[in-house]
Amino acid sequence: MGDSATRRLGDSAYQAVCFGVAALIVAVHSATAQDSLRFTGPDAETSRQVAQVVQAAAAAGLPASQIVAKANLAVLVRAPGPKIVETARAVAARLEIARSSIKPHELANDIVNAEEALSYDAPPEILHQISLASPKAPIAVPLSVLAQLLAIRVPAPRAGQIVLDLVRRQATGTQMQALGNDVDADVRLLGVRALAAVNFRYGKLIPTLAPLPPSSSATDAGLIQSTSPGTKKP
Amino acid sequence: MRRARLFLFATCQIGSLMLCASVGAQVESSLEVGASRLSQANVPTGNSFSGGATLDWFGERGQLRAMLLTSRQTESRWTGQAAVFASFTANSPSPWWQIDVAASDYAQTSALPTTSAEGAARVRRGSALRGAALGIGGGASITGGHVGAVQRALGDGWWTLGRERFVASLGWTRTDPPKVFSPSSISYTDLSAGWRHEVAAISVGVSGGARFQSSSGPDTDDWELIDASVWFAPNAAFVVTAGRTLTDFVRGTPRTTWFGASIRLSPSSHVSLGRRPATGRSTPRLAVTRINAERVDVEITVPSATSVEVMADFTGWQPVLLEHAGDVWRTGRAITPGLHRVSIRVNGGAWTVPSNLPRADASAETSFGLVTVP
Secondary structure (H helix, E strand, O other), rough: OOOHHHHHHHHHHHHHHHHHHHHHHHHHHHHHHHHHHOOOOOOHHHHHHHHHHHHHHHHHHOOOOOHHHHHHHHHHOEEEEEHHHHHHHHHHHHHHHHHHOOOOOHHHHHHHHHHHHOOOOOOHHHHHHHHHHHOOOOHHHHHHHHHHHOOOOOOOHHHHHHHHHHHHHOHHHHHHHHHHHHHHHHHHHOOHOOOOHHHHHHHHOOOOOOOOOHHHHHHHHHHHHHHOOOOOOO | HHHHHHHHHHHHHHHHHHHHHOOOOOEEEEEEEEEEEEEEEEEEEEEEEEEEEEEEEEEEEEEEEEHHHEEEOOOOEEEEEEEEEEEEEOOOOOOEEEEEEEEEEEEEEEOOOOEEEEEEEEEEEEOOOOOOOOOEEEEEEEEEEEEEEEEEEEEEEEEEEEEEEEEEEEEEEEOOOOOOOOOOOEEEEEEEEEEEEEOOOOOEEEEEEEEOOOOOOOEEEEEEEEEEEEEEEOOOOEEEEEEEOOEOOOEEOOHHHHHHHHEEOOOOOOOOOOOOOOOOOOOOEEEEOOOOOEEEEEEOOOOOOOOOEEHHHOOOOEEEEEEEEOOOOEEEHHHHHHOOOOOEEEEOOOEEEOOOOEEOOOOOOEEEEEEEEE
């Protein structure tokens, strides 16, 4: 066998190895994706019903792993089967609303965090405004802080306004993270009213942030009126 | 009889606020006692003792303030006022409509009491930080059996710039006060502006305005008000006020000039002064730091622990034993930005929420910490 034949054989073997590795990566990725959608409930009927919800959501292009995550959480806290199914259906419905509320954002993680905010009764209009205020950058962190503030029982209009302003003032993820934690500490450890705490913490943050764009207050009202009325909770 | 009506009014206010508290709304209250140098229409200038109570209720779509004020000017002369103000807005960060209602009862020794009730509908534009509103309203004012109709048109604007808050308003009022105040109906236009500066435990406000009266009285008149409060303890503030107000024909309060000092007491700690329980050393605290696009460091600080585990959505709800260096327990993982639920266990004990995180109740018995990963 000559050198050229050996080289051709070597090239073929190299290509075969590359193809094999690529196939393996695709297979592992596919298996991982399948794993993230695998749910085992406390009984077969619950597992079957949740799997149906998950499959339907995945077929609709929604990040169905969020349904599995919350169903798993329900299992963890020993929720009964019907409650787990109900949770899965509610998450699926919110994911649909979340996706339409934060367009043009399409990242799964953004939709997941919008669903988290909706689960704390964030109005879809607020999500829409946050989405439009940051049309290019991911909005998972602002939506996460919005969910935190709502969990602390900051009134939704004020929580939404502050998060919207944080986005417009280009606050960093770390600044937003600190705001949520500080407000919680003020409320829980000091007994301060949530609204007073968030106003105080936001006031302290303002000097470190960029100024608001001049058109922001005018767009607030305009955006509300232009928000699609079709995004209602099921 | 007058005192009885004031008492009934105050009782109704407290009842309404207890109802608010029972439905889970946020309630804040304060009590104020002080002394002032007071000059009122038809009363000689003198010293007076004053007391007041304020209750604020804040809900998702509305807020309510109830207040009770009383002063003792001489041994036999008392004045008292009870008032409730409420507003309801659309449920959005930039509500475009608002309904306001107000009710007031004013009484003083040897004079007829005045009771008023008003409502207004307003259209808003802007946000809580800056915006404007226009509205119209109406109501009635009752003094000694005389019922006078009230009509109002009002516009106001607000602007928050850092720690400074500015407000301005323009209002038109027409009312039919009883003959003791005016022989005929009165209409006037009020123009006012105010500024408030709040930093840490100090609040200073200045406001003033002018009234342009079109009938039954002097052509123009003005009013001024300045107030300052300093929270010297988490639950107590020293308050100084001075000013001059004009006759309020609707609510029956007379023209007054005063300077006063008081102590304000509140059951809730002021946000800038409250003392936090010593959580730093004794309770576990969790911190997350993004190292790069893939890796996030999760650190839990807890003194004198032999083992620390974390269980979260980013661990697939499987307990993960952390490595430690001193009091800091650490793990590095790939975690997506955004909201995550987390629980920790120290020395194999019960699963708990880190002390520095907001908590979410997953069931009656189980809570998780809500952490934002940047």
